[in-house]
Amino acid sequence: MEVVASAPGKVLVAGGYLVLERPNAGLVLSTSARFYAIVRPLRDELSHDSWAWAWSDVKVTSPQLSREATYKLSLKKSTLQLTESANPFVEQAVQFSVAAAKVTVTDKEGKEALDKLLLQGLHITILGCNDFYSYRNQIEARGLPLTPEVLLSLPPFCSITFNSEVANGTMTGEKCKPEVAKTGLGSSAAMTTSVVAALLHYLGAVNLSCLGQSSSGSAAGRDLDLLHAIAQSAHCIAQGKIGSGFDVSAAVYGSQRYTRFSPEILSSAQVTGGHCMSDAVADIVTRSWDHEKDKFSLPPLMSLLLGEPGTGGSSTPSMVGSVKQWQKSDPQKSKDTWTKLGIANSMLENQLRNLSKLAEDHWEPYESVLRSCSRLMCSKWTEVATSQHQELIVRSLLVARDAFLEIRLHMREMGIAAGVPIEPESQTQLLDATMNMEGVLLAGVPGAGGFDAVFSVILGDASDAVAKAWTSSGVLPLLVREDPHGVSLEACDPRTREVSAAVSSIQIN
Numbered sequence: 449m450e451v452v453a454s455a456p457g458k459v460l461v462a463g464g465y466l467v468l469e470r471p472n473a474g475l476v477l478s479t480s481a482r483f484y485a486i487v488r489p490l491r492d493e494l495s496h497d498s499w500a501w502a503w504s505d506v507k508v509t510s511p512q513l514s515r516e517a518t519y520k521l522s523l524k525k526s527t528l529q530l531t532e533s534a535n536p537f538v539e540q541a542v543q544f545s546v547a548a549a550k551v552t553v554t555d556k557e558g559k560e561a562l563d564k565l566l567l568q569g570l571h572i573t574i575l576g577c578n579d580f581y582s583y584r585n586q587i588e589a590r591g592l593p594l595t596p597e598v599l600l601s602l603p604p605f606c607s608i609t610f611n612s613e614v615a616n617g618t619m620t621g622e623k624c625k626p627e628v629a630k631t632g633l634g635s636s637a638a639m640t641t642s643v644v645a646a647l648l649h650y651l652g653a654v655n656l657s658c659l660g661q662s663s664s665g666s667a668a669g670r671d672l673d674l675l676h677a678i679a680q681s682a683h684c685i686a687q688g689k690i691g692s693g694f695d696v697s698a699a700v701y702g703s704q705r706y707t708r709f710s711p712e713i714l715s716s717a718q719v720t721g722g723h724c725m726s727d728a729v730a731d732i733v734t735r736s737w738d739h740e741k742d743k744f745s746l747p748p749l750m751s752l753l754l755g756e757p758g759t760g761g762s763s764t765p766s767m768v769g770s771v772k773q774w775q776k777s778d779p780q781k782s783k784d785t786w787t788k789l790g791i792a793n794s795m796l797e798n799q800l801r802n803l804s805k806l807a808e809d810h811w812e813p814y815e816s817v818l819r820s821c822s823r824l825m826c827s828k829w830t831e832v833a834t835s836q837h838q839e840l841i842v843r844s845l846l847v848a849r850d851a852f853l854e855i856r857l858h859m860r861e862m863g864i865a866a867g868v869p870i871e872p873e874s875q876t877q878l879l880d881a882t883m884n885m886e887g888v889l890l891a892g893v894p895g896a897g898g899f900d901a902v903f904s905v906i907l908g909d910a911s912d913a914v915a916k917a918w919t920s921s922g923v924l925p926l927l928v929r930e931d932p933h934g935v936s937l938e939a940c941d942p943r944t945r946e947v948s949a950a951v952s953s954i955q956i957n
């Protein structure tokens with residue numbers, strides 16, 4: 449038996465920093481970039497004395513990193529014997545998932561099957577879509593143009609390039625491993641979630657075959673909540689800190705309006721540091737997880753485009769630290785900025801929701817006015833509204849833009865006050881220029897901000913023109929798009945799918 453599960457990467461379009469504190473919300477879009485985890489047994493046959501084994505084996509294969517790690521798994525404690533950690537996210541995902549399966553699979557038949565699967569050993573293969581990684585340097589080094597077509601020509605699940613050691617801390621005298629050059633889509637959250645999903649399904653703790661019918665309270669909804677609790681815990685322990693968790697939530701449930709869980713939920717898992725797995729997991733699964741994930745995605749005929757300006761990387765934890773420091777040192781001003789940001793975030797959300805509703809209720813006028821606006825700069829949008837509904841639609845588009853400009857303004861203010869480059873000048877120029885292009889609704893820095901990436905929300909078919917304009921100004925347009933689906937059970941190894949797609953395209957040609 450083989451189980452393949454996948455989970456998406458994310459883009460936080462609004463709510464950066466604020467989402468760290470309940471009850472502020474973040475608007476997060478999940479993407480077409482996915483991590484895949486494949487779980488199969490290490491051995492098919494078990495010897496007659498296997499029932500007495502205290503240990504089984506786990507092998508983790510990462511073809512893109514040309515890495516293979518093997519571990520001994522304690523069947524009693526659900527812990528891996530670690531001499532040197534190779535991939536803390538996967539290691540924690542394995543420990544938490546095995547412990548969760550033991551805690552939740554309680555029927556006799558299920559337990560017997562679980563024991564057998566564990567004795568057979570676990571072989572986990574991990575694959576991340578190219579969209580998670582930055583290829584900008586190699587493209588430039590080869591003198592190729594910064595176009596999506598060049599990215600498309602890369603083989604799927606390419607080997608991963610590392611940032612140069614100089615860029616990664618050796619200058620400060622620390623000896624550290626080279627870091628993967630990333631695009632900022634939340635690789636650790638998508639990877640952890642895919643591994644937890646594949647393992648929990650493989651071990652019989654959840655059934656991911658009927659995810660289509662998930663709603664809160666349904667069996668599929670409860671399975672997703674268990675998967676979320678385990679993935680979130682494993683992710684926090686591996687990361688050594690508790691962030692807002694919007695990345696894991698998007699990897700599990702897809703695009704959403706997210707309000708964080710209370711960090712106290714993870715206090716016992718944190719105290720044990722993941723060493724006494726069964727106690728930690730028994731505690732985690734009985735806690736009442738209070739994160740909120742309301743349905744939210746882009747209205748129809750709007751698409752998400754990401755670009756890599758390639759001016760360097762930013763460190764989210766240190767930016768968060770500086771913002772928190774500023775909150776302490778200037779409580780009055782920071783509260784004021786956060787209140788304004790909160791209002792603007794809600795305004796943006798409400799307008800996007802309003803547009804989705806208008807599309808649902810008045811599809812024809814919606815479609816025609818969005819198509820017209822997609823060919824014009826925003827200053828001309830009001831001119832093309834020819835009915836009352838279209839006027840409402842255009843008004844809503846313009847209010848959404850204004851709310852977003854307000855968000856950018858206060859994020860910049862916050863960056864200046866905290867002394868961190870949340871929307872640095874080079875990004876401001878690019879974003880202003882982008883927001884003035886035909887058919888562009890929004891352009892901003894995702895998540896914590898910084899130099900690494902920009903996103904844009906674009907009407908109708910205007911994305912190609914924006915991508916071309918970005919290419920000519922040295923910004924690499926990425927292939928990734930919004931895809932509201934969260935975690936998913938896959939029919940097969942994605943590499944075989946890519947091969948059959950390639951074969952069929954050869955036959956067609």
Ligand SMILES: Nc1ncnc2c1ncn2[C@@H]1O[C@H](COP(=O)(O)OP(=O)(O)O)[C@@H](O)[C@H]1O
Nearest residue numbers: 510512535574575576628630634635636637639
């Ligand atoms: N394709 C892959 N296969 C296996 N491990 C991967 C792969 N891509 C990334 N990783 C690992 O995932 C982790 C990503 O962590 P991090 O850099 O903190 O990610 P992020 O900031 O994107 O969440 C690293 O430990 C890295 O080695």
Ligand SMILES: C[C@@](O)(CCOP(=O)(O)OP(=O)(O)O)CC(=O)O
Nearest residue numbers: 464465634691692693764895896897
């Ligand atoms: C500041 C934040 O609110 C948003 C950070 O968003 P990013 O998308 O920038 O995240 P990373 O992938 O961790 O770099 C921190 C948080 O919510 O945890």
